[in-house]
Amino acid sequence: MLFQTPEFLILMLAVLAGLTFWKTTRPQHVLLVIASYVFYAWLDVRFLILLLISSCIDYSGALGIYGTKLTWTERWRLSFFTIFGAWFCLGLNWPLLQGTGSYATAAPDSSPTSAAPLSWDQFFQPGIDQFPLAFGLCAAFAVSWPLLYEWYFSFSENRRRRAFLVTSMVANLGMLAIFKYGNFVLNNVVTLAHAFGWEWTRPALEVALPPGISFYTFVTMSYGIDAYRREIVPERSFLRMALFVSYFPHLVAGPVIRPDQLLPTLKQPWQIRSERLVSGFHLVLVGLFKKLLIADSVAKLVAILLNRPDELAQRPTLALWMGAVFFAVQIYCDFSGYTDMARGVSRMLGVELPLNFNFPYFSRNIAEFWHRWHISLSTWLRDYLYIPLGGSRCSPGRVYFNLMTTMALGGLWHGASWNFVIWGAYQGALLCGHRVWTGWTRGTWIARLFATLPGQVLGWAITMYCTLLGWLIFYFSNPKVPLANFHGSDQAGTLWGVIQRFVIFDGQWNISSIGLGTGAPVTAGLALALFAVLHCVSFFYRRWAETLDLLPRWALQIIYFLLGMVALFGWPSENSAFIYFQF
Amino acid sequence: MKQPEPSPNPPPEPALRAWRTIMGLLLPVALGAAAALALQVWVVLPSLGLGNLERIAALGHLTAEPFPPESVVALGNSVTAEGLDAAIAEQSANAPDRPPLRVWNCALSGCGINEQRVIMPRVLAAKPKVVILGLQPEQMGYMDNINLDKCYAYAYGGFPANWPADWKLFHFPELTPTTYDALRSTRWQQTIHFRNQPLIQLNESLRRRGLGGFRNTPANNWRNPYEMEFSLPHDDPRLDQNFANLKAFKKRFLDDASAKRQRSAITREITNMISAAGARPVLVLLPIHPKMRAEYDNVWPEFQKLCGELQLETGARIADASELLTAADFADAVHPNAAGRKKYSEFLGHLLREVR
Numbered sequence: 001m002l003f004q005t006p007e008f009l010i011l012m013l014a015v016l017a018g019l020t021f022w023k024t025t026r027p028q029h030v031l032l033v034i035a036s037y038v039f040y041a042w043l044d045v046r047f048l049i050l051l052l053i054s055s056c057i058d059y060s061g062a063l064g065i066y067g068t069k070l071t072w073t074e075r076w077r078l079s080f081f082t083i084f085g086a087w088f089c090l091g092l093n094w095p096l097l098q099g100t101g102s103y104a105t106a107a108p109d110s111s112p113t114s115a116a117p118l119s120w121d122q123f124f125q126p127g128i129d130q131f132p133l134a135f136g137l138c139a140a141f142a143v144s145w146p147l148l149y150e151w152y153f154s155f156s157e158n159r160r161r162r163a164f165l166v167t168s169m170v171a172n173l174g175m176l177a178i179f180k181y182g183n184f185v186l187n188n189v190v191t192l193a194h195a196f197g198w199e200w201t202r203p204a205l206e207v208a209l210p211p212g213i214s215f216y217t218f219v220t221m222s223y224g225i226d227a228y229r230r231e232i233v234p235e236r237s238f239l240r241m242a243l244f245v246s247y248f249p250h251l252v253a254g255p256v257i258r259p260d261q262l263l264p265t266l267k268q269p270w271q272i273r274s275e276r277l278v279s280g281f282h283l284v285l286v287g288l289f290k291k292l293l294i295a296d297s298v299a300k301l302v303a304i305l306l307n308r309p310d311e312l313a314q315r316p317t318l319a320l321w322m323g324a325v326f327f328a329v330q331i332y333c334d335f336s337g338y339t340d341m342a343r344g345v346s347r348m349l350g351v352e353l354p355l356n357f358n359f360p361y362f363s364r365n366i367a368e369f370w371h372r373w374h375i376s377l378s379t380w381l382r383d384y385l386y387i388p389l390g391g392s393r394c395s396p397g398r399v400y401f402n403l404m405t406t407m408a409l410g411g412l413w414h415g416a417s418w419n420f421v422i423w424g425a426y427q428g429a430l431l432c433g434h435r436v437w438t439g440w441t442r443g444t445w446i447a448r449l450f451a452t453l454p455g456q457v458l459g460w461a462i463t464m465y466c467t468l469l470g471w472l473i474f475y476f477s478n479p480k481v482p483l484a485n486f487h488g489s490d491q492a493g494t495l496w497g498v499i500q501r502f503v504i505f506d507g508q509w510n511i512s513s514i515g516l517g518t519g520a521p522v523t524a525g526l527a528l529a530l531f532a533v534l535h536c537v538s539f540f541y542r543r544w545a546e547t548l549d550l551l552p553r554w555a556l557q558i559i560y561f562l563l564g565m566v567a568l569f570g571w572p573s574e575n576s577a578f579i580y581f582q583f
Numbered sequence: 584m585k586q587p588e589p590s591p592n593p594p595p596e597p598a599l600r601a602w603r604t605i606m607g608l609l610l611p612v613a614l615g616a617a618a619a620l621a622l623q624v625w626v627v628l629p630s631l632g633l634g635n636l637e638r639i640a641a642l643g644h645l646t647a648e649p650f651p652p653e654s655v656v657a658l659g660n661s662v663t664a665e666g667l668d669a670a671i672a673e674q675s676a677n678a679p680d681r682p683p684l685r686v687w688n689c690a691l692s693g694c695g696i697n698e699q700r701v702i703m704p705r706v707l708a709a710k711p712k713v714v715i716l717g718l719q720p721e722q723m724g725y726m727d728n729i730n731l732d733k734c735y736a737y738a739y740g741g742f743p744a745n746w747p748a749d750w751k752l753f754h755f756p757e758l759t760p761t762t763y764d765a766l767r768s769t770r771w772q773q774t775i776h777f778r779n780q781p782l783i784q785l786n787e788s789l790r791r792r793g794l795g796g797f798r799n800t801p802a803n804n805w806r807n808p809y810e811m812e813f814s815l816p817h818d819d820p821r822l823d824q825n826f827a828n829l830k831a832f833k834k835r836f837l838d839d840a841s842a843k844r845q846r847s848a849i850t851r852e853i854t855n856m857i858s859a860a861g862a863r864p865v866l867v868l869l870p871i872h873p874k875m876r877a878e879y880d881n882v883w884p885e886f887q888k889l890c891g892e893l894q895l896e897t898g899a900r901i902a903d904a905s906e907l908l909t910a911a912d913f914a915d916a917v918h919p920n921a922a923g924r925k926k927y928s929e930f931l932g933h934l935l936r937e938v939r
Contacts, residue, residue, distance in 0.1 A: 016605060020598040273596050274604040281608045522789035523782055557611045564615020568623065568778050 001042035039248040047210035049089040058220040059241040062227035062234035064164035075146035086138035168224040184416030212252035249346040255356040255376035282548040283344030290337030297524035316508035324468040364459040366430040404428040636736035637802035643740020646709040659717025663690035665918040669806040675932020705745040707860035720879040734765035811914040825916040864899040870908040
């Protein structure tokens with residue numbers, strides 16, 4: 001479900017009604033878990049089972065780590081819950097109910113059967129071909145997990161703790177490996193086999209990517225790791241744990257929530273308060289503005305400039321630069337717009353989610369950029385990967401290795417493509433370079449120069465140049481755009497060709513030759529200019545949502561009225577998904 | 584070990600107050616949206632129309648009433664729109680001893696054979712005497728889904744209202760359920776879909792002021808809706824680019840053999856529909872730029888075979904104008920210029936004199 005759709009408004013009103021009606025935590029949590037599952041199932045009901053299994057494993061696993069043994073009844077209850085969930089998510093023909101005919105929504109079935117009226121017999125037939133296998137795996141897990149659980153408790157304490165942690169990690173990373181990286185790994189194995197002269201045909205594994213799997217997997221992993229590190233007391237209530245994992249504002253595209261940020265709040269009754277409602281609503285409005293008016297408008301310009309990499313060779317470098325700038329704005333407004341909406345919705349419900357973006361495009365160096373961009377992911381990577389690897393308290397060579405490894409894996413987190421790994425490694429190299437530079441120049445006149453205003457502007461310009469090149473690599477992280485043409489000299493349509501063209505400026509400043517042509521929407525350019533002004537005002541003065549919070553009530557009513565009008569005329573005819581939904 | 588402690592919660596607020604706040608947030612937005620919708624229904628759409636798609640709606644209005652007797656309706660894409668001057672065609676067609684023909688240039692820019700099927704029942708309900716279908720070898724190529732905005736525009740023009748009752752989604756293999764639903768949409772759905780018209784038309788007018796050189800077939804002109812009086816010089820790099828783009832596009836379009844049957848089936852269906860409605864079908868192979876003709880070599884025999892079959896099956900008159908024009912008669916790689924228009928209109932006029 002997307003925040004900007006009418007069905008979400010209905011869901012949100014239902015949740016608010018429930019939370020104001022029920023004053024105790026238990027019915028409130030039941031309501032919120034159901035709402036969260038509906039929110040997720042609206043995107044793709046099949047993958048709800050993964051969320052359920054992930055919650056079950058990490059709930060019982062973290063308790064096992066802590067030393068709390070679930071009774072047999074509690075364990076079998078979880079198993080029943082899993083088996084029922086598997087039947088519900090996989091055993092029913094949901095696409096038939098939705099009228100799409102099949103799960104392949106990209107190419108809807110237009111055969112006569114899809115126009116036929118729904119019959120209940122058909123609805124109770126599995127919607128996926130691999131139902132026996134998928135259901136069998138879920139049932140095998142449901143049966144074996146209580147037994148395995150019992151066995152782990154026969155170990156010594158340290159061994160038991162490790163066993164539960166390893167099981168939790170294997171389950172979470174295994175799901176990521178299969179559903180996100182399965183095709184990628186198989187394709188690379190086939191390529192490698194061919195390179196060695198082995199003729200091997202890869203098995204037909206076409207697995208769709210579950211929405212938000214990278215986000216909720218990181219959430220559940222941090223839960224298990226924190227329990228292992230004894231930083232949290234694992235949740236005894238499965239309901240609270242399920243809500244922590246699936247809480248709908250952060251479920252699909254973050255922020256990547258940490259146990260200590262949400263679990264304490266869940267122990268109290270949820271209270272709907274007027275000031276939070278208003279303030280949250282303002283955040284939602286800001287998010288909608290960023291997503292619908294800026295990101296979706298600018299996306300058209302990006303598509304014109306960058307969608308045909310083979311044509312980029314005929315265009316001047318200026319086209320690539322402008323494409324990179326537009327994409328930088330698009331991805332920022334798309335992702336930070338989503339985060340604003342998620343934080344706003346959560347604030348309306350009474351829970352504060354952490355800030356995920358803090359004006360990243362005002363960073364004066366790349367390290368600052370990563371303190372401002374996707375903060376919840378970068379702190380997650382820092383706490384659960386970089387520091388365990390040794391962090392910065394080791395030899396310089398090891399620190400650079402840690403940085404490169406962390407960022408390359410962070411790149412891979414974004415998607416199953418070598419280009420994402422390259423993007424991550426590129427960011428790691430920039431951070432290493434920055435670290436070397438800071439070490440060299442510390443206490444010298446160069447450091448003092450970069451502390452002055454012109455120096456800061458120069459630092460900002462260099463950072464933006466590097467960031468834009470990074471966004472181009474990110475944008476072309478698509479299997480259709482090869483890294484390089486290893487068998488010929490024509491590199492024009494490859495990622496390497498794009499990087500070369502971006503770095504070596506061809507001296508053509510003629511804006512009419514960049515290929516925007518006559519199809520470029522002028523209003524997108526105007527939206528871009530408006531965003532630039534508002535963003536600067538917001539950085540140097542006060543955030544938009546906070547400004548709205550300070551306005552008198554009558555002014556707000558007028559603004560809401562006008563926004564209602566703008567919404568009708570400006571709301572795009574088709575809802576576009578958020579870029580980070582694919583990660 | 585860090586024990587998560589709940590932060591202190593302030594005393595609860597009465598539910599009524601919270602709901603008053605929620606209403607205070609949503610009501611002004613809803614009122615604003617309602618006011619905008621009212622503006623859209625009573626002011627924006629009546630005055631601004633559908634912009635580029637207004638010609639579709641206008642054709643819907645035109646075909647709501649029967650055509651005058653002896654009417655000839657020319658349907659097709661922008662090649663017909665730019666290539667047919669009704670007055671010239673009438674001049675060539677009319678004979679002193681026969682009642683004068685009236686030619687209507689009802690071509691819509693980008694209207695392929697699948698869109699012609701969408702509009703045909705309504706056009707035929709207006710009882711034309713002759714229907715001229717402008718065909719290109721693209722009829723033997725890949726068939727795209729119809730653009731969603733166009734689907735709503737066809738619905739806004741009332742075309743699906745004249746469809747036979749048995750036309751369901753499966754009748755249109757190229758359509759998705761979304762585009763089919765758009766064609767079957769209600770007036771409210773259309774009104775809401777076209778909510779972006781002020782923004783789109785602002786965009787269009789800004790682009791026109793800033794860049795110029797746009798072609799937009801006038802909405803209510805059924806006589807001479809052409810705009811291309813100019814010709815790109817032979818050494819103009821834009822012309823080369825035009826050819827290069829077009830060749831790449833055609834290649835993608837014509838390579839898919841699986842869709843050929845679908846397209847030829849639609850062409851056959853439309854021709855039968857015209858005959859069944861009592862009108863005379865005339866299928867014209869539209870002029871093709873000499874530099875583009877070679878691109879169709881692989882589909883040309885099949886296309887001609889289809890035309891021959893249609894002539895036998897339906898009594899349709901087939902005319903080949905594909906080699907009628909020289910390179911000097913084209914404004915760009917596709918559309919005729921003033922000289923080409925004169926030649927093509929006269930060609931159609933002579934053809935009409937034969938078939939009437």
